Structure formats: C-alpha cells, structure tokens
Amino acid sequence: MIDSKDLDPNFKYEVAAEMGGESNITRCFSCGTCTAGCPVREIDDKYNPRKIIRMVLLGMRDRVLKSDFIWLCSSCYTCYDRCPQNVHLTDIMTALKNIAAREGYIHPAFREQNRLVSAFGRLYEVEDFDNKKREKLGLPAVKKTFKDVIELTKKNASVGESP
Amino acid sequence: MKYALFLGCTIPVRAQHYEMAAREVAKKIGIEFVDIKNFSCCGFPVKSTDMETSLKIAARNLAIAAVEGYTICTLCNACTSVLTEANQILNKNKELRTKIDKDLKKFDLEFQPGLEIKHFSRILYEDVGVDKIREKIVRELTPLKFSVHYGCHYLRPTELYDCFDDAESPSSVENLVAVTGATVLDYKNKLDCCGGAILGVEEDIALAMAKQKLDHITAGQVDALVTICPFCTIMYEDNQKKIESKFNATYNLPVLYYPQVLGLALGLDPKQLGFRLNKVKAKELLEKMEVVQ
Numbered sequence: 001m002i003d004s005k006d007l008d009p010n011f012k013y014e015v016a017a018e019m020g021g022e023s024n025i026t027r028c029f030s031c032g033t034c035t036a037g038c039p040v041r042e043i044d045d046k047y048n049p050r051k052i053i054r055m056v057l058l059g060m061r062d063r064v065l066k067s068d069f070i071w072l073c074s075s076c077y078t079c080y081d082r083c084p085q086n087v088h089l090t091d092i093m094t095a096l097k098n099i100a101a102r103e104g105y106i107h108p109a110f111r112e113q114n115r116l117v118s119a120f121g122r123l124y125e126v127e128d129f130d131n132k133k134r135e136k137l138g139l140p141a142v143k144k145t146f147k148d149v150i151e152l153t154k155k156n157a158s159v160g161e162s163p
Numbered sequence: 164m165k166y167a168l169f170l171g172c173t174i175p176v177r178a179q180h181y182e183m184a185a186r187e188v189a190k191k192i193g194i195e196f197v198d199i200k201n202f203s204c205c206g207f208p209v210k211s212t213d214m215e216t217s218l219k220i221a222a223r224n225l226a227i228a229a230v231e232g233y234t235i236c237t238l239c240n241a242c243t244s245v246l247t248e249a250n251q252i253l254n255k256n257k258e259l260r261t262k263i264d265k266d267l268k269k270f271d272l273e274f275q276p277g278l279e280i281k282h283f284s285r286i287l288y289e290d291v292g293v294d295k296i297r298e299k300i301v302r303e304l305t306p307l308k309f310s311v312h313y314g315c316h317y318l319r320p321t322e323l324y325d326c327f328d329d330a331e332s333p334s335s336v337e338n339l340v341a342v343t344g345a346t347v348l349d350y351k352n353k354l355d356c357c358g359g360a361i362l363g364v365e366e367d368i369a370l371a372m373a374k375q376k377l378d379h380i381t382a383g384q385v386d387a388l389v390t391i392c393p394f395c396t397i398m399y400e401d402n403q404k405k406i407e408s409k410f411n412a413t414y415n416l417p418v419l420y421y422p423q424v425l426g427l428a429l430g431l432d433p434k435q436l437g438f439r440l441n442k443v444k445a446k447e448l449l450e451k452m453e454v455v456q
Contacts, residue, residue, distance in 0.1 A: 018214075039355040043371045071211075071364045074372070076356035077319035081330055090320070094214060101212035109363030113208040117220075121203040123172035130176050137183060137437070142175045146203040148270040152219045153209065 007059035015056055018095035025092055027085040028053050034079030034089050040072055047072040049079050049089055056092070065100040071107040118153040121146025164290060166236035166281075167228050168196040169246070171393075172204050174238055177401075178393040180437025184422035185238055185283055187436060191299060191429045192291055196236065201227050205242040206249065215263075221249030222263050222274050229275035236283050240392035243282045244316035247323050250280060282317060284391045284421055285327060288335045293342050301430040303344030306451045308385045309424065310348050311336045312376070312399070314392035315356050330354075339421060340389055343428035348383040352376070359394035362402075373398040374406045377414050386448045387417040389424055396420065400442050417445040427452065 008014075016023045034049040035041050041048055047069050055064050064070060073093040080090040100106065116123055122145075131141040174182050189196055206220035224246065228235050237243040253260045254276050264273055281289070287296065318330040328335040331354070337347045358372030377399065380388050390396045400418035407413055419441065426436040433454055438445055449455070 039352075039358075039372055040361065040368060042355075043375070044365075044368050047368075072361055072368065074315075074356045074358060074360040074369075076315035076360075078315070078354070078356070081319050081321055094211060097211045098214050106212055107364055110212050112363075114212060117204050117208050121220075123204055123208050124176050126176060134175065134179065137179050139175075139179060139182060139186075140198055142170065143200050143203075146201070148223065149203045149220055151269070152223065152266060153216055155213075155216065 002058065002060065006062065008061040009059045011059045011061040011064075012057050014061075014099070015092060015095050018098060022088060023092050023095065024085065024087045025053065025056065028057065028087050029085060030054060031084060033082050033084060034087075037078045037082055039076060039078065040074050044072075049073070049093075052096075053087065053089065053092065056096070064096060065103060066105055068107075070096045070100060071110070114153070118150060120144065121149030121153075164193060164286075165195045165197060165233050166286065167199050167202075167231055167233040169199075169202050169205070169224070169228075169235050169237045169242055169280075171237070171239045171242040172208075173393040173397075178396060178420070180423065180440035181238060181393060181396075181420040183435065183437040183440075184420055184426045184431075187431050188287075188422040188426050188429060189283075191426075191431065192287070192296065194236075194286070194291070197231060197233055199227060199231065205239075205245045207241040207245040210245060217245065218249050218252065218259070219263055219266055221245050222253055223267060223270070223272060225250055225253075225278055225280075226267055226272035226274050229278050234279040234281055234286075236281060236286055238283050238391075239394070240282065240314040240316035241394060243280060244323065246280045250278060251323065282391065284317070284336055284339060285324075287425070288339055289327065293338050296339070296425070297342050300343060300428045302428050302452070302454075304424070304428050304452065305344045307345040307387075307448060308348055308383070309340050309345050309387055309389045309419075310350050310380050310383055310385045311340060311353075311389045312357065312380075312395055313354070314390065314395045315354075317391060318354075336389070336391060336421065340424060343424060345424070345428075348385050350383050351379040353379075357395040357398040359398045362398070369398070370402060370406050370409060373402060374410050374412070377403070377406065377412075377416065381414050381416055385416075386451065387419045387424075387445060389419055389421050391421050403443055415443065417441060417443045417448060419445060427454065 206217040210217035358369035362369040
C-alpha cells in the first residue's frame with residue numbers, strides 16, 4: 001500500500017540535484033528496458049531498476065533510502081547505455097546510495113571499504129610480507145599508506161554510523 | 164611510448180601475475196612504464212557512499228600524473244572507469260573543480276585538464292595496433308581456444324570511452340587474442356557482469372551471476388577464459404572452487420589475464436608471466452603449447 005501522506009514529491013529533484021542535474025530521471029516512461037537487461041535482476045527479482053526509478057518518481061523517499069535493494073546495483077551500466085530516454089540509471093543508484101549513507105543507512109560492506117581507504121589510502125593493507133613477495137617476483141615495492149588520502153577521506157570516515 | 168602505470172589496490176597484492184605479464188609484454192612491445200609511487204587507491208571503493216570524496220581521491224591521482232605529463236595506463240577496469248569519469252567531470256564542471264582544487268592545494272597539487280587515461284588493453288589495441296603486435300609474434304597459439312570476458316567498466320558507459328569499441332558487440336579484445344593465432348569462441352550472454360561489485364553486499368547473488376557465466380563459457384570447450392580486470396578474475400578464478408562446491412559443478416577453467424596470453428605468443432617464459440600464481444593451473448594449456456612451466 002502506498003499512502004500519499006508518506007510521499008515526498010521533491011525526492012526526485014533531490015536525487016537529480018545530487019548529481020548536478022544530469023540524471024534525466026523525470027524522462028523515465030517505465031518501458032522496462034533497464035530491468036529486462038539487468039544481470040542482477042536475472043538472478044534475484046528483489047533488485048528491479050524500473051521499480052526503483054518509479055519509487056523515486058513517486059516520492060517514496062524513506063522506503064527507498066532504508067532499503068537493502070539500492071546496494072544491489074552491480075554498476076555494470078547496461079541499463080544506462082540502453083535506456084531510450086537517456087536516464088542515467090547507474091548514476092541515480094550512486095546518488096541514492098550517497099544520500100542513504102549520509103542519513104546513516106549504509107551497507108556494512110561499504111562501511112568496511114571506507115574504513116580501509118580512510119586508514120591506508122588503499123583498499124587493502126599492504127604488509128611487509130606483500131612487498132617481500134613482490135621483490136621475489138621482480139616487482140617494485142609499493143607504498144603502504146598515503147597520508148594525503150587519509151586526510152582527504154576524513155569526512156568520509158565518519159559516514160556510516162547506524163541510526 | 165611512455166605511460167604512467169596505475170596499479171590500483173588489488174593488482175599489487177592479489178594479482179601480481181597480471182602486473183608481471185603486463186610489464187614483460189610492455190618491454191617486448193616497446194612500451195615504457197613509469198612507476199609513480201604516489202598513486203593511491205583510484206577512488207572507486209568510496210564512490211557508492213561518497214561521490215565527492217571519490218572524486219577527490221581520483222583528482223589527487225590525476226594531479227600527480229599531470230606533473231609527469233604521461234598518459235595513465237590502467238590495468239583494472241574499475242580504476243579506468245573512476246579516473247576517466249573524474250577527468251571528464253572535472254574538465255566540464257569548473258565549480259566542482261575549484262572546490263576540489265581547494266583540498267588538493269593543501270598537498271601542493273592541482274587538477275590539470277587534458278590528461279588521458281587508457282586501459283593497457285586499449286593501448287595495445289589503439290596506440291600499438293594489432294598489425295604491429297602481429298609482427299612480434301614468435302609462438303603462434305594455434306592449438307588454443309579462448310573466450311573473452313571484457314568486464315563492464317572497460318566498455319560502458321559508452322560515452323565515457325569515446326565509443327572506441329561497440330559496447331553491445333565489442334571486438335577489440337577478441338582481435339587482440341586472435342592475433343596470437345588462437346581461436347576465439349563466442350558464448351551466450353558474453354556481456355553480462357561478473358557480479359564482483361556486489362560480492363561483499365550479497366555473495367549468493369554475486370556467485371550465481373559468475374556461475375551463470377562460467378556455465379556459458381565452459382559450454383564452448385575453451386582452454387581458458389581471458390580477462391582484463393582483477394575484479395572479474397576474482398569472481399571467475401579465485402571464487403571458482405567456491406562456486407563449484409556451492410552449485411555442485413565442475414569447471415576447472417583456467418582464467419588468464421590477456422598479457423599472459425600475449426606474452427606466451429611473444430615467446431616469453433610462463434615463469435616471467437606469473438603462470439604459477441594462477442589459482443586454476445593452466446598446465447594442460449601449456450602442455451598443448453609444449454611450453455614447460
């Protein structure tokens with residue numbers, strides 16, 4: 001059941017503004033090309049890009065931002081490339097996840113990725129063992145931490161406390 | 164031909180064989196890689212939750228590259244995508260660039276327009292060219308059959324990559340494989356995603372996505388799958404055993420990085436190309452070629 005009292009008619013503009021207004025989200029006429037070609041949807045129908053766009057256009061802000069499904073986009077850009085209305089679906093999914101994260105709804109997998117990048121400036125911690133292995137393979141050593149990246153991600157590191 | 168080699172996070176610690184092969188192939192082809200120690204994570208891992216921070220990290224790398232002035236050569240599709248996108252956004256959006264430059268200035272860096280970012284496979288295809296590569300082939304891989312997985316961010320979104328290949332019917336990497344003398348086999352749903360980006364979000368869905376691809380690829384009796392992205396390889400090779408036990412299937416499908424395949428054809432030793440780091444051993448394939456590992 002959708003109750004019009006729960007809808008936020010400005011949500012679509014909020015999403016569009018998130019990415020500099022190039023999402024073309026209001027052009028969507030629900031043809032379903034996105035869902036038809038989606039490799040995630042082929043495996044599990046709880047991810048359905050057409051439905052997510054519809055929910056955004058209807059203003060179902062809370063249900064979208066608190067959902068698990070927005071984290072399931074594999075960002076393959078198939079829908080983005082095929083959309084006849086040039087709706088930038090993959091960017092819209094990124095915008096939704098960005099807004100959700102700011103409001104404290106963040107998937108644990110991404111919280112961990114943020115922690116690593118904020119701690120090292122890399123997605124993996126490089127240990128002495130790794131550089132020794134690289135040396136044996138004839139590869140140059142790589143830097144372990146990047147102070148300036150740690151500095152740049154300071155704001156991001158705080159993102160993701162559960163509400 | 165000089166390029167700044169961008170390794171990213173995954174390759175230096177989890178796909179050293181890709182890096183070894185790329186470096187060896189580059190030497191043979193006449194490409195010089197400049198190592199820039201200060202290249203960090205590309206920014207992709209934080210894009211989902213904080214686009215602006217992702218742009219800052221990407222811009223930092225681009226600014227560092229601009230000091231040297233060489234085109235960036237990437238090996239990972241995700242790095243290619245995020246760096247290219249950031250480059251385009253910051254070239255177009257002056258307001259955002261000013262904002263990001265403010266942060267970069269603390270480290271004496273500034274975004275510079277005009278830099279190019281290219282995946283190593285695209286460099287081989289566009290800047291070197293299939294004909295030039297053909298001249299260097301000393302060991303024809305005629306007995307071998309391969310299928311290719313491009314990986315989404317190599318081709319899409321089309322507008323990001325100047326339409327250098329047809330995203331709905333690509334042929335560039337197949338041409339690069341075919342020049343070695345090997346046969347390239349097409350397969351069902353070739354362009355479908357490996358699932359790598361959601362492995363940490365919902366493993367069941369991600370593994371099912373990779374499983375479906377492995378089913379389609381192995382229907383063709385190929386000697387190996389050829390990839391150009393470490394994330395895709397993690398799905399098809401590192402997770403192959405897990406997929407086999409979860410779905411009660413047997414694949415035993417070697418997964419090679421393209422430079423490993425090209426390296427063989429260029430006469431390089433499998434040791435130099437990191438074959439012993441491949442988790443699914445390519446022993447039979449090397450025996451067919453009568454090369455000892």
